[in-house]
Amino acid sequence: MDDRGGSRDGKRDGGGGRGGQGGPPDSAWLDMEISRVIHGRADDLARVAADELIKDAIKERLRERLGPTLEAIGRLAADTLADDVEANLEIEAKLATRREARRALGRRVDEIFGRGGGPAQGPGGDAPPGEVTGEGWDPRRT
16 A cells, blocks of 8 residues: 555555545545546556666667577577477378378278167177167176
């Protein structure tokens, strides 16, 4: 909490209106000392702006002294990442192709055995031994 009726992050305390002085209920929008609130926010923004200017000055100085070296390192890091991404995309494409080929093989096997893609059916519509049918029948338990 600072002396301007708000916290350092610019948010109001509880306690109703009138600069956090405990005004009546439903009066949080009312701020009798708005000029202090605005000044407090301006102080906070000035600090942020100063930090940004310092950061910009540091960037500029580093660029002057180490620019070509830092750019070369940056390019190397970017190229390494790009190579890794491209390799991973190629692997993903190969896996997708192989996955689709296996699905096609499974469909072909189903066609050979006369299945419509469901579990294999023996004579009379019963599931083969060890499989549970849709009704819950398990031939191992008979």
